[in-house]
Amino acid sequence: MRIATEFPRTVTVREHVWIPMRDGTRLAATIWLPDDADQDPVPVLLEYLPYRRGDWTAPRDAQRHPWYAGHGYASVRVDIRGSGDSEGVMLDEYHAQEQQDGVDVIAWLAAQQWSTGKVGMFGISWGGFNALQIAAERPEALKAIVTVCSTDDRYADDVHYYGGALLGVDMAAWSATMLAFQSRPPAPWRVGEAWESMWRERLEALRPYSEIWMSHQERDDYWRHGSVCEDYSRIEAAVLAVGGWADPYRNAVLRLMENLDAPCRGLIGPWSHQYPDIARTPGPTIGFLQETLRWWDHWLKDADNGVMDEPPLHVYQQDSARPATHYPERPGTWVALPGWPSAEVPERAFNLARDVRTLAAGADGLVLVDTPQHTGVDAGRWFPFGNRSDLPPDQRAEDGRSVVFDTPPLVKDLNILGFPRLRLRVAATGPRANIVARLCDVAPDGSSTLITRGALNLARRDGMDRSDGLVPGQWTDVTFDLTAIGWTVPAGHRLRVALSTTYWPWVWPHGDRVAVTVDPAASELVVGDLAPEALDRAHPGFGEPEQAAPLAIVAGPPPTVRPEREVRYEPESERWVLTVDPNYGGNRTFPDGLTYRESALERYSIAEDDPLSATAESQWTIGLERGDWRVTIDTTSVITATATHFRLSNEVRATLGDIVWFERAYVTDIDRRSV
Structure with missing residues (x-):
C-alpha cells in the first residue's frame, strides 16, 4: 500500500x-x-x-x-x-x-x-x-x-x-444491524441543540426492517x-x-x-x-x-x-x-x-448419471436427498468482510451430510467461469421443499474446497414472483443458476456436485421435513469452460494500491475476546449452535474526540431432526462518548417459526448518560406463505 x-x-x-x-x-x-x-x-x-x-x-x-x-x-x-x-x-x-x-x-x-x-x-x-x-x-x-x-x-x-428461500443468516442479522444503526443519535457538536429532537424523531419512527422484508416472501x-x-x-x-x-x-x-x-x-x-x-x-x-x-x-x-x-x-x-x-x-x-457472454467461454455439460456419478443411487438409479437440518454450518459468512474465519472451511463434513456426485479425476483443467447451471428432475414427499447445490474441487487427498453454490425453493420453480406447491410423488423438471464464479479445477482433481434439502443458517427450513428424489439420468450440470488461450494471453495487471493518509484514530481497548466463528454440537438435545462475531471494527477514538464502542454477536441454532427448532438471534451494543455526552444503544433481535408463522421479537434500549431515554419491544407474527 x-x-x-x-x-x-x-x-x-x-x-x-x-x-x-x-x-x-x-x-x-x-x-x-x-x-x-x-x-x-x-x-x-x-x-x-x-x-x-x-x-x-x-x-x-x-x-x-x-x-x-x-x-x-x-x-x-x-x-x-x-x-x-x-x-x-x-x-x-x-x-x-x-x-x-x-x-x-x-x-x-x-x-x-x-x-x-x-x-x-x-x-x-x-x-x-x-x-x-x-x-x-x-x-x-x-x-x-x-x-x-x-x-x-x-x-x-x-x-x-x-x-x-428465506435467507436465515442475514434476514435476522442485517435487520438487527440496521436496527442498531437506526437507533443512533446525530452528533450534538455538528447539528447543535436540535440533536435531541432529531434523535427522538428517529426512535419514535423505528420499525424493524425484518417486519417489512418478511412480509414480502415472493x-x-x-x-x-x-x-x-x-x-x-x-x-x-x-x-x-x-x-x-x-x-x-x-x-x-x-x-x-x-x-x-x-x-x-x-x-x-x-x-x-x-x-x-x-x-x-x-x-x-x-x-x-x-x-x-x-x-x-x-x-x-x-x-x-x-x-x-x-x-x-x-x-x-x-x-x-x-x-x-x-x-x-x-x-x-x-x-x-471482449464482453459477456463470451464466445471464449463455451458451455460444457455433465450428466449426473453418465459423467458425474454417485454411490447413493438405488437399484432403479434414483437418488433420495433427505439431509439433516444442520447441513450448512460450514457454509461460511454470507458476505465475507475480510476476517480470518469468513470463508468456508474444508467441505468434507458437509459433503458427508449431503448426496454427492463426483467426476472421475479430470484429464485436463476445467476453467469454470460464469454461472454454473443445474437442471434436475425431482419428486418430493410434500408440497414444500428446498434443494441446495454446492460445487466442490476435490483434491487427490480428499480435501474438498467450495467453488460455488446455489439454492432453489421448489415452490419458485416457475418464477420467483409466484408460489406453486409440489404434488407429492410427481416428477418435475427444475433449472437454477449457481452463483457466478471463476475457478480452475486442475487435471487430477475431481469436480463434485453435492445436493442437500437443508442449508442452515443460510436457508431457513420449511415447516415440514420433506425428502426429494432426484433422477440423475434426467439431470445435468452445465458450466462455462474458459478457453485456455484466454488464460495464456498476457494481461498487464493493475498497479499498486494507493490511498490518502489514514485517519488519525486511536484504537480502544479490545472488545471481549471470543472466536469469530464457533460451531458447537449438543448431543443430548441434538442441537447445533453456530455463534458469529461479525467483527466490523471494534472500539476506537476519532480525531474529533468521539470514543466509539461496538459489540455484536449472532447466534443460530437448530436441532438436526426438527426444522421448527430453528432460531436466529442478533445482539448489538453501541457506545458513543465525547466529553460528558454519553449514549449507549442495546438491541436484540430474534426470529423463530412454527409451521404456520414466523415470530419476530425485537428490543431497543437507548440510554443517555444514566437515564433510559427510550425503550421499546416489537413482537410481530408473519404468516408463512411459501418459505
Missing part, C-alpha cells in the same frame, strides 16, 4: 454542510474540495450512505475522498435522510424517498459555483445499490457511476432471500422497486461494475455487462465485501483508486485516456486452492474478455 502525500491540487475539507431537499429536510455532507475550485470548477463525486460519515465509515472515507479531491474533484460524502447527522427518518432500505433525495443532492451539487455541473456517483454495497437506482432515475447531471458489491435484483441477491412490487433489472434501458450513465468472487453480490457484474445499453465495464477480482484497494483477505489488492480515476477523467473531464478502448471485462480466474477460511492472497490469473 502506497500512501499519497502530494497531489496536483491542495484540498480543503468542509466538515458539515447542509444540503436542502425539496421538502425542506436537510441532509448532512462532508465535502473535500480543491482550494481553487471556486475559480477553477471541478466535477463532483458522490458517495451516499446511511453508515454515518462522522464515525463508522470515517476511516474508509479518509482513504478515498481526499485522494479524489487531490486529483481535481469535489468528493462528497452524504448521510442518507434519518442517518448520521441528517434530518428526517429512514423508513427502509432503498426507499423511494432515498432515491428522490439522491436526485436532489445531485442537482444541488451540480449547481454549486465550484462544480462544472458533471457528477459521478460511487459506492460499495448500499452505496453501490443506490448508485444504480439513482442512475435509473436519470438525473441530468449524473454522467457515470462506479458500483461495487451491489445488485441489479434486490430479491435475488441481497440479504433477504436466496433462490426464493418477488412482488416491493422487490421490483429498486431492482434496475426491471428496465435496464433506464440507465443512461456509464457504469463500471465491480465485484469479488468471495462476495455474494458478484452476479450483477455479468448481468449488467450482458443487459445494459449504456456504456458498461466489468471488473471481478478475488475480493470479499470490500473496496479492491483495502487490505482485507482475500487478495491481491489492486490500485483501484487509480483505475477509477481514469474512469472519472474520461466521463467527467472528457479525457482521451483510452479507458473505453480496453477490453470491457476483466476477471480474476482463481487457481485451485486447499480449503481455508481466509487467503491472504488467492493464486490466479487476470483475464481480459
